Amino acid sequence: MAEKKYWKGLEELHPTPEFIELAQQEFPEELPVEVMGNHENNGASRRDFLKMLGFSVTAAAIAGCEMPVNKVAPYIFKPEDVTPGIATWYASTFMNGGDYCSILVKTREGRPIKVEGNNASMITRGGTSARVQASVLSLYDTNRLTGPKVRNDKGKHTGISWAEVDAAVTGKLNAGENTAVRILTGTVVSPSTKRVFARFTEQYPNTKVYQYDAVSYAGMLAANETAFGVKALPHYHFEKARVVVGFECDFLGTWISPVEYTKGYSAGRKVGKGKKEMSRHYQFESRMSLTGANADYRTALKPSELMTALVNLYDEVTGASLSGGKKIGDDKKAKRIREAAKWLKDNAGSSLLVCGLNDMNAQLLVNAINNALGNYGRTLDMSMPSMLRQGTDNDLKAFISDVSKGEADVVMIYGCNPVYDSPLGFSIAEALKKVDVCVSFADSMDETSAVCHYICPDSHYLESWNDAEPVKGCYSLAQPAIRNLFDTRQAQDSLLAWCGASMSYHDFMVETWVNGPLAGSANMTRAFNQALQTGLFQMPMEDMGDHEMMYDPQPVVMNGDVSSAAAAVLSSGSKMGNGLEVTFYESVAIGDGRYANNPWLQEMPDPVSKITWDNYLNVSPEWAEENDLMHGDVVTLKAAGQSVTVPVAIQPGQAKGSASIALGYGRSMIGKAGEGVGVNVWPMVDASGDCLVYCASGATVEKTGKNIRFAQTQTHFNLNDGLAKRTIVKETTLAEYQANPLSGNMDRAEKLGHLDTFYPDFQAGRNGFDWGMSIDLNSCVGCGACTIACISENNVPIVGRDEVLRAHEMHWIRIDRYYAGEDSENPEVVFQPMLCQHCENAPCENVCPVGATNHSSEGFNQMAYNRCIGTRYCANNCPYKVRRFNWFDYGGNDTFGTMNDPHVNEEMGMLEDLTRMVLNPDVTIRSRGVIEKCSFCVQRIQEAKLGAKKDGRQLRDGDVRTACQSACPADAIVFGNMFDETSQVHQLNTSERAYGVIEENHWLPSVLYLTKVRNKDAADHTHEQELDIMDLYNYQ
């Protein structure tokens, strides 16, 4: 039955289309708002218009008031190991070329943001270097390749998929019967990677792997092979050496494993309660290296003189006469050689001679000297050799000749950049043109990958599985701390895929370990997880072969013809002694060039010259004067048939008649930060012999008439008068210190005795904490790791060369470097880390009109960035000049937007989404116009307090470690609670050597320094008893 239908009107009963339309509308009449949009009706009234106008203006205004909203997506299922706000740490290993460090990676919300040293490591023992600290930024390098690339006909690289690459490469590999594959790598420290090469060679038998190091140790490897039959580098124990003699060897800055050596060296140099002995360090070198700057006795010798000096030293130590009467320079220099020899002999068995020359004969002599002294098995060890450098220069040459003969079908380049970082770069580029398929594993476009057909970008080490064997029997593991950011693949995975192994590199690596280091473990999974958790595995003693030799005082058996080696050394020395001798060195920050695109490292002042963002020709002050050169004069340097235009830096300590210039600069293809910084001097390195010689003689220098200013964070000033008795640096000699621990610091009691005050005790009413810091000037070697660690921890902006030129650098901790003494060729050097001293009577605090900087109840000086209005009064009134002002919007977080600020360089990192991932979420990004400075890592203090509270215990000494402290490879920095009388910092700050900088003015700094003790004879010490005449040289 049909439903009964009610109707209101005829329209409903017999609907017309108009009626239906009307009925479907909510309102019977058209709304004026809708009319506005409907221009056909043209029914907009003036009132509607005004309504709309009012509405839209209000809406726009309301919208404009709000800060832009960024989308935040919470986890639906929370990952087990990700708790927002809580850091997760992974043990891993930093490896880059031969640089090695066992590390802990701090991740926050899944992002690696900080690298710290791994205390469990036997090798690096918790230390780090600037390069290690900065490595986390390279993960977020905008220049990284986001996927595999193929080169098209026009020579341009375009994107391609991994499947296509795999098809192309395996197609080529399997095209012929016996495909010739040539793999060129840097030093490979990873045993599993070596196994990957072996597995690959199994599949493609005509495969050859060549290893070379840009900064080569081939001479040493060859000498050790000759002498001991082991082609490896010794493992050094600087901590056991009572005398260290260095020959052109920057073992604290760049040589082999500087983190490890700095640990050992500084341990041997520490003095304090119960330890009144320290090692003595002689250094003979041509340029002022970081190591030379720390030596007790440093002698500047030209490269040619160094050769003679080495033979002289051999004669002095062994009583031989291989020099044939040939002596170096003046008597003063010869005297130093005699002294060094005497000290070496007197401490035979606990002395150490190290030499940085890449010369087999020289290294053979060094081996002979160390052997004659019985140092093998004590201060250096060939039984557990270091694996950190394995490349030889002949390997590279063999590779070139192989490839240029057209013998290679496929070439793979892994972990190196030979087109740039070798004097043979040009011939390599030419040779590679003859190869059908050339594969690069570079993670970014560099000089070498640019000429390769395929680029199969390797993952960053923080995204990768890997292992390492830095010293025979000592293993460490690397694990990914983040998933691949881009479509990259580990080189090892690529190789495994191409040789048909159906397993991932991770599984392959586990296999290596199961059959290698862990073989015989009862519970394999547990053993591997344990190793992964600590990042380390140490072979049990009995597995180390003839390791007991370490405790054997007998000299090892040494082969090799020392006298012919000496003759060769002398003759190469006399060959070099011709005109200006220029040495080429790697800088502490940039290395062989592989770190050039890291703005943190580019902006790190060179430890000695304090110049950033440049390389330059170091010349001696006297030589500059004779040749009428000023600091910053641009010259044309001609050497080894090459010529470059480079500015001159006048460097005290550079041997007269020699000059030096850093390698690793002048990259032509690397990225925004590093491109075009400095000049490339790799082509000047001498590749004619078996080993690369990092020295060119007969160089000439011509003025161009131009003069530039260096982006130098510290300049030279002359304080050559009695007025300079400033309480900045205090020194003494070891003998004086042993006689009286207060020596060098005798004036302290008198200076502080004058400080009477009407005010109540600054600590009155305070309880719990009084944070303080101690910095040992005797331990600090000036390497700069703390500066970079601080940047990483505290989101310190990088400002770029132009801004550093204007003294706008933002570093919260800097290392001041002072020269002392009369002898400009061999000045004494002091390094002093300088950071906010957290004065209890802080001059900055009372002058701030808004109280933005104030004193915490725990004794440090704190900044409320939000309150700061930027008068800079505090910075003016800071006697230590540690306050930094945000001149521009360096952080990219301006209230008004960055407005395409032409003054902020995008490449400095803070403005790009990718690079901003490195920022520490615990530390505020400072806005333009506010002052910032060291906070004593207050976020770490807070974290430690919360941790202790959670554990229901008191905060213990050592719970809080500042970023600079934990980065320091020399353990120079100690932080803690001064109220806790058992704390290390309390012990140190109340010890005889403790003093505050300019403390006579009663600012009561919370940071105290320990006097520097030089192991020098009092007669050689250029200072008076109460010292501090800083005789700085004036070049400005």
Added chain:
Amino acid sequence: MFVSPIREPLIQGHKTYAQMSDDIIGPVEAKPTKTWMLAVTCTALLAITGFVMIGLTITYGIGLWGLNKTIGWAWDITNFVWWIGIGHAGTLISAILLIFRQKWRTGVNRSAEAMTIFAVMCAGLFPLIHMGRIWLAFFIFPYPNTRGPVWSNFNSPLLWDVFAISTYFTVSLLFWYVGLIPDLATVRDRAKTAFRKKIYNVFSFGWTGTAKQWQRFESLSLVLAGLSTPLVLSVHTIVSFDFATSVIPGWHTTIFPPYFVAGAIFSGFAMVLTLMLVVRKIFHLEDYITLSHIESMNKIIILTGSIVGVAYITELFTAWYSQNQYEQYAFINRSMGPYAWSYWGMMTCNVISPQLFWFRKLRRSVVFTFFMSIVINIGMWFERFVIIVTSLHRDYIVSSWSYYTPTYVEVFIYLGTIGFFMTLFLIFAKVAPVIALAEVKSILKSAGDQYIGEHAAHAHHTEDAGHGHYETLIKPQ
């Protein structure tokens, strides 16, 4: 009252009251001259350039200036102190000289006070724009808030500055405007158009010149003079505290308050002279701003210049006597360091050159005085530059020593404030009498040349001498 025969007449040309009104108000009534238009255009353009540069600074940051990690203040605070110093002459003339009953002040006080107001406006600009975050400048005021509440830091001399300068500006403005009222009323009374009459009527607050009004006017003037007198000493004392309470060698100096006050008056008088000599020439006011006025001001310049000189030498002595190496180095560096040129520039301009005014002939030379006034202005700018920059650029920690050079932005901001100042002064000179007409009239009978001096009619002299006592109560015209 007896007038010493050596007193020179302060009004020349046998003026009658009517003539004085014509002379002084005439320029206000006349159409703007081409010279005036040209001058205003130039100075206004300069001012606009300066404000554009300020805009750039606020948009992009203080990094546009030449400051760096070591030198946090340079031209900004130099200019601030310089402008504040210039303002001091106005207050001194109107307040202290009023209290000391120096009749000669009547010829110059109006312009000097105007100069004070404009100079303080320029000065006040710098502490504002030198802030990194000017949009939060209100943080310095102790206002109730919900953040704790957070207060300003009353220990900070910069905060004291805020109060000192705002007080100074307010009192100076009041003083100047109160003095203007009777003269504005005169302009109104002489006005030929209704519009003009109306405007000046509003600005003169309907002044009719009754005895009661005059009495109140005089009392208020005295009260304001009383208020201003300590300000003359206190404002620059507080400005000097910015430096004196700090720890920087070269800043931390107890001598600063008197030294700064003397320096301020010194530079202020120089600026008054610079302006007055121009005004005098352009508006033909030689009869009212006489050589005797100029000489009086030059005498004050010798006095304050010598005080400043003694202060400089005392600083050197103190540095030597203290045996404090930081203090000693600060002064050695000042006189022999990289900024020695500014130190010796300052010494020459401020200490040596004013001593030439011991010669009466030079004191009374208009051209020489004008030249010297410029020299002193430059010298006093250098003084502040020397104090601020040479102390900061090399202080305690040798590693951080640095050098400062200004950028074009800073230079144009400074020039911009000069343009701003000049523009305001030119406008003022066009719309209001540059000489305090009422006050000058009040001294006609005791200081007009028909009454005293060598050209006076003897009879008048004796007669009027007796009336001098009531001079301030006589209603002119």
